[in-house]
Amino acid sequence: MKIEYSLLHTEKNTKARLGKIKTNYGCVDTPMFMPVGTRATVKGLTPEEVKECGSGVCLANTYHLWLRPGEDIVAYCGGLHKFMNYDGPILTDSGGFQVFSLAKNKKKDITEEGVHFKSHIDGQNLFLTPEKSIDIQNKLDSDIAMSFDECPPASASYEYLKNSIERTLRWAERGKKVHNNKNQALFGIVQGGAYEDLRKFSAIETVKMDFDGYSIGGVANDGESKEDMYKAIDYSIPYLPENKVRYLMGVGEPVDILEGVERGVDIFDCVLPTRIARHGQAFTRHGKINLNNAKFKKDLDAIEKNCDCYCCRNYTRAYIRHLLSVGEVLGGRLLSIHNIRFLIRLTEEIRIAIKEDRFLDYKKAFLEKYDSKNK
């Protein structure tokens, strides 16, 4: 089977939704956060550690796995689950984001047929099409595949966006046509920047194609303001069906997860918890802290006193600071575990709050604490 989403409850005062997704690799509750494992690994962590964080779904990336080791190798090794030894659900991104980050000359490199890239590894010229992206994802055998879209920068003009979302719709159609993995869901992606009519058009047309779930894309990039991000969600959600999952791509910060949930988003993914971890930073209830800071040299507390993650149960800030300062990989590993657990715990608490129809109170309490120090 593909996936099955059931909407269990909509919060009384907001659009926040409690739901459940059934997959071939188990059930997951929504709202939820998915850690990113671009190259078939959540950087530094074993699948057991990822699962211990409470993670339901894990991400992997079509573009990266296409280059190395290649989708045929992954297929030969039994598909992504077996290959990376992860028995939970896996979602693959389509490579659309790499169009955004790697195609240097948007006008020249992005054609109707597909997108020209330069490999970030050796600079060789690559060409990715909707058909190719879906074919790779079929072979990777993830549980959820994403349509190949263009993720335009926030600075894109109305005119550019208009053409872009029309092309993304045609790409979605082409991808859907060749998608042939019976065990894999395929999601459509809504684009349109912060323009109400473009989001509406993109959403309505994407929904017409009847995907297994829908994403809101093109947010949280290129210095986009938070207001624009929230607008993008607000303008897209009303046109998405109630009985399908809604995925806000690439988000993110605790604040944005709360704002997304309030607006009716079910799932999130973001590199932030693992990336900032490798750079020494940790999420806490009071905001982010930087464990590189000298003030933690003799700090014998856990990163967070009441956190139940493996890191906080066993290690002090002083020790983690030491690991970071001498460049030991364990520092980043422990912080990754903490940060992933932090976001997943946030979604766990959000689910309870939705169930009890007190999401706004929960959000307010969280933000009051979180804003009190650092953002």
Next chain:
RNA sequence: GCGUCAUUGGUGAAGUGGUUAACACGCUAGUUUGUGGCACUAGUAUGCAAGAGUUCGAUUCUCUUAUGGCGCC
């Protein structure tokens, strides 16, 4: 004891008689939102062993002292 060469920030060091003493590391802080990049950005010696002199001006020249390396008795 004599001669000789050195002495620049936390470290390794570049450099010049004249505006803000290069660079690297380290250190300090910040950034990071569908991960190309444990990356990026910024700050970090009011002073060039100490003192005196020459000079309009000295970290740069001269002398004395201190410390250290090397050589000779």
